[in-house]
Amino acid sequence: MTARDNRVQTILWADLSNGSTRLEMLPEEWTRKYLGCRGINARLLFDEVKAGTDPLGPDNVLFFGTGPMDGLPVGMGRMSIACKSPRGTVAEGSFGGFFGPELRRAGIDYLAIRGQADHPVYLYIEDGRIEVRDASHLWGLKTNETDAALRKELSDPDVQLRYIGPAAENLVHASPIFGNLNNSGGRAGCGEVMASKRLKAIAVRGSRGIRVADYDAFLEAYKVLRQRLDLATSRDMWTPVWSTYGAPVLARLFTDIGNLMTCNAREMRWDFDKATRISAENYLDNYVTKAKACWCCPWPACQKLHEIKSGKYQGFKGGNYWAAQPVTFGSLIDNDDLDWLLVISGLCNQYGLDVFHVGYTLAWAMECFENGLLTMADTDGLELRFGCQDKDGLIDLVRKIAMREGFGDLLALGCAEASKIVGRGSERFCLCVKGQELEGIAERNLYMVALGVAVSEVGPDHTRWYPPYPCNPSLISKEELAELGIDLDLRLAFQGRNPEQKGKLLRWFTISRAIVESMPSCVFLVRDTLGLDMRPWWNLFKAATGVELDYPEFVMAGERLLNLDRAFNVREGYRRADDHPPIRMATEDVPYFGYRKLDAEDFEPMLDEYYEANGWTVATSIPTRKKLEELGLGDVADEFDALGIEVE
Amino acid sequence: MKQLELRYVAHVTTITDILQEGHQTEAVTIRELLDELDARYGGFHELFVNLDTGQLNLNTMIYYSDPGEVPISVIDLDHPIGDGGTVTFW
Numbered sequence: 001m002t003a004r005d006n007r008v009q010t011i012l013w014a015d016l017s018n019g020s021t022r023l024e025m026l027p028e029e030w031t032r033k034y035l036g037c038r039g040i041n042a043r044l045l046f047d048e049v050k051a052g053t054d055p056l057g058p059d060n061v062l063f064f065g066t067g068p069m070d071g072l073p074v075g076m077g078r079m080s081i082a083c084k085s086p087r088g089t090v091a092e093g094s095f096g097g098f099f100g101p102e103l104r105r106a107g108i109d110y111l112a113i114r115g116q117a118d119h120p121v122y123l124y125i126e127d128g129r130i131e132v133r134d135a136s137h138l139w140g141l142k143t144n145e146t147d148a149a150l151r152k153e154l155s156d157p158d159v160q161l162r163y164i165g166p167a168a169e170n171l172v173h174a175s176p177i178f179g180n181l182n183n184s185g186g187r188a189g190c191g192e193v194m195a196s197k198r199l200k201a202i203a204v205r206g207s208r209g210i211r212v213a214d215y216d217a218f219l220e221a222y223k224v225l226r227q228r229l230d231l232a233t234s235r236d237m238w239t240p241v242w243s244t245y246g247a248p249v250l251a252r253l254f255t256d257i258g259n260l261m262t263c264n265a266r267e268m269r270w271d272f273d274k275a276t277r278i279s280a281e282n283y284l285d286n287y288v289t290k291a292k293a294c295w296c297c298p299w300p301a302c303q304k305l306h307e308i309k310s311g312k313y314q315g316f317k318g319g320n321y322w323a324a325q326p327v328t329f330g331s332l333i334d335n336d337d338l339d340w341l342l343v344i345s346g347l348c349n350q351y352g353l354d355v356f357h358v359g360y361t362l363a364w365a366m367e368c369f370e371n372g373l374l375t376m377a378d379t380d381g382l383e384l385r386f387g388c389q390d391k392d393g394l395i396d397l398v399r400k401i402a403m404r405e406g407f408g409d410l411l412a413l414g415c416a417e418a419s420k421i422v423g424r425g426s427e428r429f430c431l432c433v434k435g436q437e438l439e440g441i442a443e444r445n446l447y448m449v450a451l452g453v454a455v456s457e458v459g460p461d462h463t464r465w466y467p468p469y470p471c472n473p474s475l476i477s478k479e480e481l482a483e484l485g486i487d488l489d490l491r492l493a494f495q496g497r498n499p500e501q502k503g504k505l506l507r508w509f510t511i512s513r514a515i516v517e518s519m520p521s522c523v524f525l526v527r528d529t530l531g532l533d534m535r536p537w538w539n540l541f542k543a544a545t546g547v548e549l550d551y552p553e554f555v556m557a558g559e560r561l562l563n564l565d566r567a568f569n570v571r572e573g574y575r576r577a578d579d580h581p582p583i584r585m586a587t588e589d590v591p592y593f594g595y596r597k598l599d600a601e602d603f604e605p606m607l608d609e610y611y612e613a614n615g616w617t618v619a620t621s622i623p624t625r626k627k628l629e630e631l632g633l634g635d636v637a638d639e640f641d642a643l644g645i646e647v648e
Numbered sequence: 649m650k651q652l653e654l655r656y657v658a659h660v661t662t663i664t665d666i667l668q669e670g671h672q673t674e675a676v677t678i679r680e681l682l683d684e685l686d687a688r689y690g691g692f693h694e695l696f697v698n699l700d701t702g703q704l705n706l707n708t709m710i711y712y713s714d715p716g717e718v719p720i721s722v723i724d725l726d727h728p729i730g731d732g733g734t735v736t737f738w
Contacts, residue, residue, distance in 0.1 A: 236707065241659045249658045252667075256655070256711060256736050257719050272655070276668065281661055474706045592718075 003209035006068035009109040017115030036067025039518035041082040042564040056196040064111040069519040071101035077295025078520035087435040093186030096294035102160035105206025122201040135200040163201035165352015167402040173414035174357040182319035213546030221539035228528040243299035247323035248280035258592040264363035274336035318346035323440035328359020334386040351402035360437035364415040457565040503609025511558035650731040679725040709738040
């Protein structure tokens with residue numbers, strides 16, 4: 001077994017049009033400038049996928065990125081996938097599990113896939129060697145079937161896999177890439193892009209070790225990080241709660257305080273007993289069979305495996321119950337049957353569908369149906385009402401969405417496109433930003449969430465600015481903020497419906513999470529100090545790579561990533577007008593507690609503050625030349641000029 | 649005697665072993681209610697009361713609402729409670 005270091009990162013290029021591959025070293029300077037993973041993916045994407053590229057054509061490139069910390073035994077097992085979304089924006093998603101560390105152990109940090117095969121293929125990678133193999137026999141299989149078939153074919157139960165399901169093969173909107181049966185990433189359409197290349201799966205095996213540059217310094221840095229993450233010593237007492245229960249623990253609290261999107265968010269308070277039935281507490285007590293962690297995670301396991309132990313669906317097994325499921329297949333469609341909820345979300349995983357797409361589009365269709373915009377003649381005879389009376393019919397509808405059959409073909413477009421076809425005011429029921437369905441966190445009484453969702457370059461994705469819940473500003477002191485050079489009034493920033501300081505807070509959260517995902521580590525590990533103090537990560541990075549950079553340089557890498565993502569979207573024509581909440585949030589008051597709609601007089605100043613804090617032109621959201629040059633991205637400004645984009 | 653609805657979330661259920669309950673009390677404030685619950689279950693003081701300040705532990709939350717009113721995040725443990733109120737312990 002040979003060991004490799006972390007200072008220089010490698011990239012394996014594969015062109016599926018002609019089957020060619022080549023392994024290259026990335027410039028050493030990139031480790032300093034972009035750190036790794038999401039950061040380097042952003043640079044690669046901007047450079048390799050030019051403006052106007054057909055997202056489903058051969059010139060779009062699908063990147064799988066690891067990073068210099070990936071595979072080290074400190075809970076750094078994330079990876080990032082990136083490409084141009086079928087909707088034109090950056091498509092980027094993060095994965096946990098074990099694939100990233102395995103890819104690094106195979107000697108590869110980045111995998112770049114361009115071209116299109118003339119028949120279904122899969123990639124087999126072993127210690128730097130890559131083979132393009134026929135996958136005709138796998139095409140059409142569900143994700144769980146693909147997983148089992150490949151493990152059997154390769155006679156390797158521990159091979160690490162990424163694959164797509166039938167939904168992506170049928171180019172269903174927002175289809176992600178899957179792995180470990182229940183994990184998915186890249187809901188902005190990375191699965192569709194993978195399918196457009198006729199790439200069904202990637203299998204990887206590696207046997208090399210990974211060596212840190214300075215072992216003693218690494219150990220010392222890890223002790224500090226570990227203390228912050230440890231269930232016993234973290235300054236945030238929610239660390240053990242979160243690691244045990246995960247995000248669904250919010251369901252009961254959020255309905256209590258009028259913050260749970262119910263019946264397509266036309267209501268914000270659900271019946272408390274219903275919320276209790278689908279709660280994390282009920283799930284943990286009655287369904288969980290095993291806790292499961294990602295690579296060397298210091299937390300016991302925010303992922304779970306479960307099994308339905310009795311009733312109609314007895315024996316149905318699945319995994320992972322996060323914030324997505326209780327909202328999308330619970331309150332949003334008014335279903336409090338946790339058995340059925342786990343079945344329908346499990347089927348989404350098996351078909352390779354995005355649960356947010358399916359949940360929000362079902363909710364949109366239910367509201368259309370209840371308002372007479374859709375009838376049983378449109379829905380293949382399904383009475384599509386909130387409360388989910390026809391549960392078998394809905395299960396079959398999920399299959400139809402994946403296979404694009406009948407009424408499912410309309411819903412397979414996602415609710416933004418479907419509402420354009422149905423028209424007649426159905427757009428009001430569509431909860432999307434940049435063509436992508438929302439996630440689980442409500443907007444109208446948490447303004448920072450509304451802003452974060454609106455400005456995200458990939459469409460709604462809370463991991464890009466993850467605010468630890470419950471938000472507790474006392475996790476970092478004024479003195480610490482001053483020491484870090486962060487000018488922020490957290491008291492104002494954390495007031496839910498006060499627009500002040502939201503832009504500045506979001507900027508810092510976005511930069512911090514960009515850094516974490518470039519190491520790569522998991523954004524859910526940033527509870528302590530709200531993730532605003534990045535020094536433990538900085539010390540780990542230096543010790544692991546041997547790259548000497550000062551703290552402001554380290555922070556600047558996160559800002560650089562943010563600007564590259566924004567620049568990619570600018571080049572594709574996205575501007576300030578695209579950074580807005582869904583119609584419902586901007587025009588309808590919440591019917592409880594006096595929570596009003598998110599009107600322009602509150603929202604626009606938040607947007608101004610965010611753009612100003614980032615050094616972007618307020619009127620357009622385009623990064624200024626001054627800002628780009630300050631970040632060492634003068635080439636981006638030059639390209640804007642060459643394309644006739646007005647950069648200040 | 650007041651009738652309250654008590655709701656326990658996440659780690660609090662490891663103390664109570666139940667998710668919610670109706671509760672009859674003569675407690676006038678949240679603090680007195682915590683005393684009652686600590687006597688019944690044990691662990692409520694340790695979890696919710698900061699030993700130095702005698703006030704709510706910064707990393708815990710208690711929501712209180714009178715019937716039909718907006719739930720408020722309790723800051724002062726001497727906040728009064730009324731008949732028909734709902735208290736959520738986080």
